[in-house]
Amino acid sequence: MTRLGFVIESKACIACHSCAVACKVENNLPDEVWWNRILTDGGPNMDSPAGTYPNLSISTVPMACQHCENPACVKVCPVGATYKDAETGVVRQDYDKCIGCRMCVAACPYTGVRNFNWEEPKYAIGQPMGALDIPVHEKHVVEKCTMCWHRLAKGEQPACIEPCPARIRHFGDFDDPNSEVSKLVRENECSQLLEDRGTNPSVYYVM
Amino acid sequence: MTETTAAVAAKGGKGVTAGIIIAAIVAAIGIALWVVQMSGGMIQTAMRNLDSWGLYITMFMFFVGLSAGGLIISSVPKAFGIKGFGGISKVAVMTSIAATVGAIGFVVVDMGQPLRVWELFVYSNLGSPLMWDIIVLMVYLILSCVYLWAQIAAEKGKVSHAALRVISVVALVCAVMVHSVTAWIFGLQQSHEMWHTALLAPWFVSSALVCGTGLVICAAVALRAAGYLTWEQANLVKLAKLLAVFLLVDLYFFGCDLLTEGFPAASGAEIVSMLVSGPLAPFFWGEIVLSVLAVIICVVPQLRTSPLLAAAGIAAILAIFCKRVQLLVGGFQVANIDWPAVLTPYTVTDWEGNMAQAYQGLVYWPTPIEFGIALGVVGLSFLVFFLGLKLLPLKPADE
Numbered sequence: 001m002t003r004l005g006f007v008i009e010s011k012a013c014i015a016c017h018s019c020a021v022a023c024k025v026e027n028n029l030p031d032e033v034w035w036n037r038i039l040t041d042g043g044p045n046m047d048s049p050a051g052t053y054p055n056l057s058i059s060t061v062p063m064a065c066q067h068c069e070n071p072a073c074v075k076v077c078p079v080g081a082t083y084k085d086a087e088t089g090v091v092r093q094d095y096d097k098c099i100g101c102r103m104c105v106a107a108c109p110y111t112g113v114r115n116f117n118w119e120e121p122k123y124a125i126g127q128p129m130g131a132l133d134i135p136v137h138e139k140h141v142v143e144k145c146t147m148c149w150h151r152l153a154k155g156e157q158p159a160c161i162e163p164c165p166a167r168i169r170h171f172g173d174f175d176d177p178n179s180e181v182s183k184l185v186r187e188n189e190c191s192q193l194l195e196d197r198g199t200n201p202s203v204y205y206v207m
Numbered sequence: 208m209t210e211t212t213a214a215v216a217a218k219g220g221k222g223v224t225a226g227i228i229i230a231a232i233v234a235a236i237g238i239a240l241w242v243v244q245m246s247g248g249m250i251q252t253a254m255r256n257l258d259s260w261g262l263y264i265t266m267f268m269f270f271v272g273l274s275a276g277g278l279i280i281s282s283v284p285k286a287f288g289i290k291g292f293g294g295i296s297k298v299a300v301m302t303s304i305a306a307t308v309g310a311i312g313f314v315v316v317d318m319g320q321p322l323r324v325w326e327l328f329v330y331s332n333l334g335s336p337l338m339w340d341i342i343v344l345m346v347y348l349i350l351s352c353v354y355l356w357a358q359i360a361a362e363k364g365k366v367s368h369a370a371l372r373v374i375s376v377v378a379l380v381c382a383v384m385v386h387s388v389t390a391w392i393f394g395l396q397q398s399h400e401m402w403h404t405a406l407l408a409p410w411f412v413s414s415a416l417v418c419g420t421g422l423v424i425c426a427a428v429a430l431r432a433a434g435y436l437t438w439e440q441a442n443l444v445k446l447a448k449l450l451a452v453f454l455l456v457d458l459y460f461f462g463c464d465l466l467t468e469g470f471p472a473a474s475g476a477e478i479v480s481m482l483v484s485g486p487l488a489p490f491f492w493g494e495i496v497l498s499v500l501a502v503i504i505c506v507v508p509q510l511r512t513s514p515l516l517a518a519a520g521i522a523a524i525l526a527i528f529c530k531r532v533q534l535l536v537g538g539f540q541v542a543n544i545d546w547p548a549v550l551t552p553y554t555v556t557d558w559e560g561n562m563a564q565a566y567q568g569l570v571y572w573p574t575p576i577e578f579g580i581a582l583g584v585v586g587l588s589f590l591v592f593f594l595g596l597k598l599l600p601l602k603p604a605d606e
């Protein structure tokens with residue numbers, strides 16, 4: 001079996017948002033849509049610290065779909081438009097099947113990783129960007145991180161991995177004990193987001 | 208009353224015809240607005256990624272609840288062979304049918320891709336609580352219609368009383384299921400602390416009994432005042448006492464839930480303070496005050512006049528509406544992960560500030576188009592009810 005996922009050494013994240021931009025370009029995401037976002041654990045605004053000078057603190061958590069081993073979204077979709085790929089463990093979304101009920105959005109504990117296209121997709125530049133083999137974005141359906149399914153099919157890594165200048169994003173198979181991600185999980189103190197919900201995400205953080 | 212005016216009153220007369228016309232116009236405006244919502248996009252609503260359901264699903268819950276009373280009040284006496292509430296049985300079931308049609312309508316207007324509704328029957332994921340609800344709701348609607356037909360046929364001697372009793376029992380079981388399953392759409396989600404409680408299903412049944420009974424009281428009092436049917440005051444008082452019991456059970460469940468949430472003084476305390484003194488306080492206290500007022504009217508004999516009892520019925524209905532708002536908006540009001548990130552017009556209704564500002568007041572408040580469409584679906588329900596009064600023999604048979 002294969003269980004693809006990420007290890008993100010977020011303690012060394014420099015909050016440059018490069019992975020978020022790479023995701024947006026690669027997947028030709030419409031205006032207002034971000035599948036991968038950089039969360040700030042600090043002050044009230046994005047990239048702002050908590051506290052008053054000189055006692056400031058800030059940390060950063062890049063967050064997209066957690067590709068849970070026990071996904072809450074898959075169970076509740078009435079038509080099976082969101083489903084877990086048995087081969088890879090990737091949680092996938094079929095735009096053509098989605099009826100737009102947004103039950104998965106309500107069911108997902110990871111606030112904001114699922115996006116509903118609230119209108120006809122619009123693009124800031126007049127032409128498509130990124131990969132040629134991605135599914136076309138549709139109005140009134142739910143979408144989210146695909147783990148760059150189109151790249152996985154070609155044996156490539158997701159687009160968010162390589163552009164990271166701090167090299168904190170790692171991708172691989174957790175079911176393979178010799179993979180880089182398995183080693184990282186063994187050798188570091190890792191945590192998953194909202195572990196108490198029992199979803200067992202395939203994204204581990206070194207916080 | 209001469210024979211001709213009696214015949215006119217039996218059909219409902221001019222009042223019902225006017226009602227049909229008004230309801231049809233309101234429903235048509237609603238459909239037109241729905242077309243606008245679909246073509247221009249649901250960005251015209253206030254729903255967003257972090258508050259992905261709104262007025263439509265609130266009204267869906269509310270209308271499923273309203274559909275309860277009629278069927279249960281009509282079927283319980285028949286199922287258990289006890290004395291009923293007089294000649295309102297068929298009118299009561301008609302309110303159920305109308306409310307169920309409304310509930311289905313609210314699911315449809317909430318869907319992003321209503322043209323794909325057929326997929327529900329082809330690709331059914333039988334593990335989804337939403338799928339359970341769709342199945343139970345369809346069965347419930349069909350059963351309500353069958354039950355109404357059986358009552359009319361039984362009066363003509365075409366259906367035996369034993370058969371009617373069997374249908375009553377099946378309808379009763381289905382009514383309890385439809386509320387439980389609607390609760391499970393919310394209650395089985397570990398993502399929203401406010402929703403994730405085993406109490407939710409029985410609580411939905413009690414809330415449904417409150418607003419359903421309230422609706423039957425209002426409908427019966429109004430139809431009696433309009434001369435459509437005669438109904439003994441004693442039966443109204445019986446229903447009012449029942450309403451008081453249902454209200455007290457509902458408030459008891461509310462108390463149990465608040466105590467369980469708040470007592471550990473952990474994350475649940477945030478939900479209690481959101482309800483008691485936070486953004487949802489008007490709906491929380493609204494529910495409590497309206498419920499208590501309705502109970503007082505129902506239990507104090509001197510207050511049990513027809514207008515006051517109708518007011519109690521309305522208060523009970525509004526109280527449960529407040530409950531539905533608390534449940535839906537409250538579920539979204541506490542974000543699991545509230546760390547700030549990039550906010551766009553798709554993220555949250557009030558996206559122009561930061562996360563804390565978006566959650567300062569109510570995280571969601573409907574836009575005018577949502578009110579318009581919701582009013583249209585309500586109009587559709589009234590249209591179904593008035594058409595039933597006009598076209599079906601819903602008057603008590605013994606008159």
